[in-house]
Amino acid sequence: MSNWIQNFENFEDDPLLEEDEDDFEERTGLDSILWVIDCSPQMLSSFEDEHSFFETAISCVIKSLQNKIICSDSDLIGVLFYGTKKKQNAFGHENVYLLYDLDVPDVDRILKLETYQNNSDSFLDELGTSEKYAFSDVLWTISSVFSSVTKKLASKRVFLVTNQDNPDQDDIKKLRSSKTRAKDLKDLEISIDLFAMEDAQKPFNYDLFFKEIISEEEGISKSVSAISKFEQFEQKVRSKQVKKRTAFKIPFVIHEGLQISVLGYNLLIDQKKGLPVNLESKTNLQVKTTTKYMCEDTAQYLLPTDIKYFYEYGGERVVFTKEELVGLKNFGDPSLVLLGFKPFSALKMQQNIKHPSFIYPNELDVAGSSSFFAHLLDRMLYLERVAICRLIPRKNSAPRLVALYPDNGEKTEENVDSDAFYGFHVIYLPFADDRRSVIDFKLPESKKLFFNIYFYLDLLLRILVSEQHIESAKKIVKKVGLKKIDPSYFFNPSLQTHFANLQALALKRSIKEDVEDKTLPKTESIHQRAGELIKIHNEFCKSNLVEAEEEARPEKKKKIEVSHDISDANFEILAKEGLLSSLTVPELSTFLKKIGKKAASKKKADVIEAIVKHFGF
């Protein structure tokens, strides 16, 4: 039986299981993103060396589609072009082309977009480009695309890509019309994220037009920076495409009568493969699994209210109702309670049990939270302090001890490339129960006198390792430094392999043999840079070790190797002079073997005798 069936069989709906961490916000519907891409002639001009603005945009859309297709299977994505020669939309607006309605992404869509990405001629042939479009028509079409969706939408977002900062060209009438349409979008709770592209020749002036159009919720301070590099574009898509979800919303109690409110997020969560579904093999129909519980004694099916729970305790079964069990977890209302502060250095690396969370002030429950939070964060960073707190993130979650680590969202010299976030990282600390302290293995008999393993290792550190050992190891450490190590650099090779296979199977392409794996050590480069140093270090470790071992265990003899090169002629002279005894047994034996003679025994005298006999003396 394959693993996945076993997995779902073992699944128990234990009422004590933690609630889904991500599921604090009630999911009231699907997330949706409509890509709106400017295709007018200036988008087809060169952006970075080889690619046009348009091509760059398309490749980001493709990446986003691929990502959505794999990670969140039910989100809706659509693609709307404007500034095209052809038109395709519900109201017959000119120069607006709805390529794909909002729908679950599909393989064919990716394939189609890939042809535009690789060959803009095919795009020009099919749809053409034009400067004659009314921006208000684009906005109108956007609202109609969203309103044609019958499914319930939890979020309606537009990702607008353009390098034209003044699409209405200061035409008052057009501008007024665009503003009206923008207000309509706002009323429909459709938010626009602007991907403003610029290059050196044509900087993007946000204030000219878009300031009035983009709904104010998507703050002015955020969207104003234009994109001038492909990486920036990718980065922005990456940070926008997952809808921000709160994991908890709780009061942060600082002291008696002093509290603010915070929102919790999970910035890091172990990303897994999507869950497989079961099909009936012959028909490809999706299989539904239903689980029922049956009383063994009465053979009746049980309603959830008929089920209680029990533990075994020394032969006795102890029964609890579901309510009782859930109640055991209750140590108070959800909250974050400050216990005090410790220096950064008190938070050790080993004090970690799971992925961190993140908190940010919540002005809606306690006005003034942001101001207080900002001052607390600033001073904690200045004093290099972490806050130790008790966290009950949700109702019925058990309390945990956490450390709040301040982050001012600024990139440091050491981490120029990595993401930084403004807020507190919530680091979950282990309880005494979660610590596995004693490494209990049998010490070698001779080392029994040492009290425990730590002491023993520490002692070895002191006596076995000299300054030279450390210095030669240091040289290796310094020689092979890594530049990029932040989380955005290492892709999970196992996931990537799965995604690549899945995509290849779906698109009926051949399976990629080697997916790039950045977690593999670059052994050749290591060899070139540090091979020689490592060799020296290894030999040094070995040689000193031999001396140490000699002292410790004289009974184990060193294997002696033949070191002198002694010719046959020399042997003859030595034998004549009676000086063979100055040589070692291995040297003598090697010679004897060479001449194909055997000695009576392995004793030196016998070996010498055999050689002397050979020369006939």
Added chain:
Amino acid sequence: MSKFATTFILDVGNSMQREDSMDKTTYLEKATTVLKSILDSKIIQGRKTDVVELIFAGTDETDNPLAEDGQYENLNLKFSFTQANIKMIKYLDSLKKKPNNGNVDIMDALILALFSMNNFCKKLKYEKRIYILTDCQNDMLLDDFTTVKDQILSMNVSIDRKNEEILKEITEFSNGLIFLDREAISALSQLRTKSVKPTTLLRAPLTFGDPESHPEETLSISVYTYLKTSELSAKSAKKWSSIAENTEPESRTCKVDTVRTLKVTKTNEDGMDEDITVEKEDLIKAYRFGKTLVRYTADDEEAMKFRCSKGLSILGFVKKQKIKRWWLISNTISVIPEPGNSYAHVQFASLYKALFETEYCAMVRFCAREDSALKIGCLVPHEGKPYLLFCQLPYAEDLRPYEFTNLKSLLDPENIKVEDPNSSSSLKPKRNKLEARTVKASEAIQRMENFILSMDLMHAIKNPKGETKEAYKTKDIFNPYIQRVNQCISHRATNQIDSFHPTPLPLCDPKFLASITPIPSLIESSRSCATALKEAFTLLKQETTKKTGKRQWQSNKDILPGENVDAIAADRILQNMGNEDGPDAKRRKGVDGLLEINSLFE
């Protein structure tokens, strides 16, 4: 050694029924409390390889295998070696109702214990231990002493006992310990945790370079790895059918079967949808790719699986500072050199020292099992212990780079936000809506700093000698939830008549939560700083008018007694009243705090 055999010898004689004038409990009650506590923890842990035996000395009746011709009388080997169970606890409880008056001979009891242990353990590797709980009021016959001594030595038993003189010698040569009664009770009333036997996660070389093509020029250190931290979960419960409670007592089990059915919906000849059961054998797994379902046979999946071989390989080295503390995404793992391998020790120790002194760490690819989940992480010197620690770091896929508005501008001493002069709105500088400071920036900063320092935990605990200690050290704090679950299970098990008549749950022991509650003395000593800080900000609790989610947070007034935040700033309430465009109006739009905050910046 992973197998334990423990004998408890409990003196139940006359003298044990005396009351201790200090606390008005009898010595027997004290001894049973201690014994019950030990047994309780063994039951909770439920290890099959941990067996106990109970011998009662001074019982009226005599029941033991050595009893013959008036020898070994008044000894009752009530429970021979078995896993600790509820019957033992219940029997101990029954002792106080039925006083025993037999003659007590601890030496006889010890000989019986050794005899029985010898029979049970034979040559098997058990960790053997005898506990004697006695007040030592009865004379001991010393003629057998030497034989007992020899036998203890030959069997390698260790003996622990509570109280007094003669047995001191025995405990000394067998490395035992003597507890005085109060020590024993206090040692056992401490919160305890399940001890988990450390097992190696992986034994493999830690390599740097390519051992295949350049064996000489490759660092290859033979190491063992162990879990350093791992989240311990509470015991899990099984399902119980409550409708079976009313059936015949003789046959009822109350067990619950899980029945799973697999069905597909097909249209039958009449054009109606019909659910048809499918066999497990007829299933095939498929992954979603957008709308497409991609079929995977077990062979496909095996053939296309990502391959990696077990071991730890170093990719290179980085400054430890570059690793942000919050990147750690999982539990931590200890890495030590292979025991007894001197070469590995020297290599390991020089690497450890080199990393320690240069403040570097090694980036490592970690594969615990062949073709299993591959981890990426860093190897850092453990702080304070001479081994390395593997800390798992996130992959790019694990990161959700949400955007958060930087609130640094709220520290701005000018306290105002200048509007863009080109925009059509008012040119007048206005106060940032998020600003809640009532004092000057420098003053607020000073008060915050004072407060942080007043809540310092590094010296928050004072012992009677006046020495200070760090508070909330993780090794001192036990998971209150696990303690609570165990408390309830033991309480109900020992107090109920049977499974069908559960007793009310005990009150939650305040000890459980006390360890993660603010220290009262610290709250007191920091009060003036906290008050000053509070006055520096106008914090106003907003009334939540609309439920935005199923799990709305409730008022928090029970957590710490104190003033209601609402009362602090009446002026802000007035300011917001009747203001349709104020925060109240904005709130209705959604729960996403960031959007709201940005709108407040306008």
